[in-house]
Amino acid sequence: MQVLERFQREVIAVFRIVVGFLFATHGAAALFGVLGTKQIDAFVWPSWWAALIQTIGGALVMIGFGTRYAALLCSGSMAYAYFTVHQVDALLPVQNGGEKAALFCFAFLLIAFLGNGAWSVQRAAKTPAQAAVATK
Structure with a gap:
């Protein structure tokens, strides 16, 4: 099991990058009408704002800048989406089509608690002295 612990920070970073990218x-697909998705009308509540949070929050999480705050916002937006859009139809995600919302919600909650992992813009921007203090 030491092998798993040895690469823990790197795996956390890869998880963060992949979840943020997805x-x-x-969000960008809905916001800009690309990748086979219909564009959402600007400033329409809540769909346009959700797409904006997805695009910006996902990008921040992906690059590792303000990760914990961005991940918490993304997690909350997916909880809101689940309970206002999906859960009204049925109790379980498999019944109401809310699997993506539930998975993103808990993935971002995990990222908010775990942090950046090994690689991030925030980590690269720190001076060696700041990095030494941050690891203690």
Whole structure:
């Protein structure tokens, strides 16, 4: 099991990058009408704002800048989406089509608690002295 612990920070970073990328592309597709998705009308509540949060929040999480705050916002937006859009139809995600919302919600909650992992813009911007203090 030491092998799993040895690469824990790198795996957390890869998880963060992949989840952020998937979320950002999901939002960008709706926001800009690309990748086979119909464009959402500007400033329409809540769909346009959700797509904006997905695009910007996903990008911030992906690059590792303000990760914990962005991930918490993304998690909350998916909880809101689940309970206002999906859960009204049925209790379980498999019944109401809310699997993506539930998975994104908990993936971002996990990222908010775990942080950036090994690689991030925020980590690269720190001076060596700041990095030493942050790891203690």
